[in-house]
Amino acid sequence: xxxxxxxxxxxxxxxxxxxxxxxxxxxxxxxxxxxxxxxxxxxxxxxxxxxxxxxxxxxxxxxxxxxxxxxxxxxxxxxxxxxxxxxxxxxxxxxxxxxxxxxxxxxxxxxxxxxxxxxxxxxxxxxxxxxxxxxxxxxxxxxxxxxxxxxxxxxxxxxxxxxxxxxxxxxxxxxxxxxxxxxxxxxxxxxxxxxxxxxxxxxxxxxxxxxxxxxxxxxxxxxxxxxxxxxxxxxxxxxxxxxxxxxxxxxxxxxxxxxxxxxxxxxxxxxxxxxxxxxxxxxxxxxxxxxx
Amino acid sequence: xxxxxxxxxxxxxxxxxxxxxxxxxxxxxxxxxxxxxxxxxxxxxxxxxxxxxxxxxxxxxxxxxxxxxxxxxxxxxxxxxxxxxxxxxxxxxxxxxxxxxxxxxxxxxxxxxxxxxxxxxxxxxxxxxxxxxxxxxxxxxxxxxxxxxxxxxxxxxxxxxxxxxxxxxxxxxxxxxxxxxxxxxxxxxxxxxxxxxxxxxxxxxxxxxxxxxxxxxxxxxxxxxxxxxxxxxxxxxxxxxxxxxxxxxxxxxxxxxxxxxxxxxxxxxxxx
Numbered sequence: 001x002x003x004x005x006x007x008x009x010x011x012x013x014x015x016x017x018x019x020x021x022x023x024x025x026x027x028x029x030x031x032x033x034x035x036x037x038x039x040x041x042x043x044x045x046x047x048x049x050x051x052x053x054x055x056x057x058x059x060x061x062x063x064x065x066x067x068x069x070x071x072x073x074x075x076x077x078x079x080x081x082x083x084x085x086x087x088x089x090x091x092x093x094x095x096x097x098x099x100x101x102x103x104x105x106x107x108x109x110x111x112x113x114x115x116x117x118x119x120x121x122x123x124x125x126x127x128x129x130x131x132x133x134x135x136x137x138x139x140x141x142x143x144x145x146x147x148x149x150x151x152x153x154x155x156x157x158x159x160x161x162x163x164x165x166x167x168x169x170x171x172x173x174x175x176x177x178x179x180x181x182x183x184x185x186x187x188x189x190x191x192x193x194x195x196x197x198x199x200x201x202x203x204x205x206x207x208x209x210x211x212x213x214x215x216x217x218x219x220x221x222x223x224x225x226x227x228x229x230x231x232x233x234x235x236x237x238x239x240x241x242x243x244x245x246x247x248x249x250x251x252x253x254x255x256x257x258x259x260x261x262x263x264x265x266x267x268x269x270x271x272x273x274x275x276x277x278x279x280x281x282x283x284x285x286x287x288x289x290x291x292x
Numbered sequence: 293x294x295x296x297x298x299x300x301x302x303x304x305x306x307x308x309x310x311x312x313x314x315x316x317x318x319x320x321x322x323x324x325x326x327x328x329x330x331x332x333x334x335x336x337x338x339x340x341x342x343x344x345x346x347x348x349x350x351x352x353x354x355x356x357x358x359x360x361x362x363x364x365x366x367x368x369x370x371x372x373x374x375x376x377x378x379x380x381x382x383x384x385x386x387x388x389x390x391x392x393x394x395x396x397x398x399x400x401x402x403x404x405x406x407x408x409x410x411x412x413x414x415x416x417x418x419x420x421x422x423x424x425x426x427x428x429x430x431x432x433x434x435x436x437x438x439x440x441x442x443x444x445x446x447x448x449x450x451x452x453x454x455x456x457x458x459x460x461x462x463x464x465x466x467x468x469x470x471x472x473x474x475x476x477x478x479x480x481x482x483x484x485x486x487x488x489x490x491x492x493x494x495x496x497x498x499x500x501x502x503x504x505x506x507x508x509x510x511x512x513x514x515x516x517x518x519x520x521x522x523x524x525x526x527x528x529x530x531x532x533x534x535x536x537x538x539x540x541x542x543x544x545x546x547x548x549x550x551x552x553x554x555x556x557x558x559x560x561x562x563x564x
């Protein structure tokens with residue numbers, strides 16, 4: 001078999017990427033699998049323990065709570081992102097002047113460091129020092145008598161991390177949906193109007209079906225990122241109060257770097273691998289088809 | 293009429309949602325410690341002070357962290373741009389076995405979450421003797437910037453007209469000459485945009501920097517910020533001043549590529 005004439009050049013061009021991928025992604029990943037099968041404690045040599053880490057976690061109450069928290073966090077912020085993203089796209093679609101300016105402005109949260117976002121929202125929700133933003137507004141509006149420590153209750157802390165995660169990512173959804181809406185042919189709307197469709201029916205039967213593709217891509221991409229989120233939860237709550245906002249990535253960090261149990265810490269993140277494989281396969285199919 | 297009313301109300305609502313947190317950061321950065329602690333002049337700093345900025349600059353390690361962030365981001369951007377441009381070009385243009393597989397592989401790699409790799413990567417870097425220095429970050433950040441930028445650049449190179457390179461080949465140019473003289477100038481906007489993405493991703497990164505570096509003098513800004521919190525005492529004024537200083541360069545860079553970035557986003561090619 002004769003190889004195509006570019007094969008030599010391709011090897012040269014792709015070798016830096018390949019070295020990086022093999023050395024710093026594939027090799028660490030195999031190490032992760034191996035570590036999850038050991039009882040590695042920092043400072044001690046690792047011993048092979050088979051699936052004991054997996055069995056331990058399946059039986060661990062904290063881990064059960066972590067799974068539940070991660071699901072609530074991911075589902076809650078995804079629902080908010082999709083709804084506000086759609087609203088933002090509809091609003092921008094109706095703007096008749098300066099649309100690019102507003103679109104750029106609304107994207108600002110998305111380029112800001114998540115650590116800064118988390119610190120800022122933590123303070124906005126806080127009761128002290130000097131009352132956070134929400135307490136200040138509610139007190140000044142006469143709706144509260146005393147400041148509420150939102151972040152001190154499990155439900156309040158969960159709501160706060162969801163809001164911060166939502167705020168960072170919803171502009172991405174809005175901009176994607178706006179582009180999707182602008183790609184829907186005008187004639188479809190005209191035809192629907194001729195058939196007597198009202199505003200809601202045009203949205204329901206023309207806009208939403210036209211956005212199906214971009215809806216799936218944004219939801220799956222954001223699902224992958226949110227279910228693995230570390231920064232927002234770590235900076236805002238450290239997983240607390242108690243374990244009320246502990247999610248996969250923060251719990252894995254806690255077990256590996258505070259309890260120094262590396263084997264078990266790695267195993268926590270490996271539980272997400274099957275979910276990731278399904279999500280990545282799904283979204284790649286859509287994104288690769290787009291490139292054809 | 294109702295559509296127009298909806299638009300105006302919606303626009304105001306989204307402006308408030310987006311701008312209130314930024315205004316909170318900026319306004320707090322100009323307040324004294326007492327103004328923050330005792331909740332005086334909550335919404336607008338009165339009196340207005342630069343105290344936090346001067347303290348941050350002269351009495352904390354912030355300038356050092358800023359320097360570390362700049363060094364890391366610049367090196368990561370350089371490495372990423374070279375590796376991703378070569379790979380992006382190869383996948384977009386060259387004919388070789390397994391090309392399609394490569395395109396899929398790069399996409400999959402760009403979706404692999406850092407939360408999965410930080411523990412084993414720490415071990416690998418420790419064995420290389422790279423932990424506790426910026427080398428750890430310069431080595432590990434390309435694991436997410438390179439797949440991401442390669443994916444962007446594949447799309448970008450594919451969109452460039454093939455005829456120009458072919459004309460150069462016909463005129464007897466070598467591949468190297470065709471690449472540097474013909475393709476590179478055309479590809480410059482895409483390469484600059486991908487470099488800005490690499491810079492931003494590196495600038496904002498937190499998890500790897502937190503895990504791989506313990507030495508306070510080798511920290512980057514995102515991790516350093518957490519050291520301005522002493523136990524339960526938050527130096528909020530300084531934190532917010534640091535946030536302003538850290539956010540401005542990214543906003544400035546982003547104004548350059550906003551239009552291009554929106555198109556990239558629209559193609560679903562950007563993480564969110």
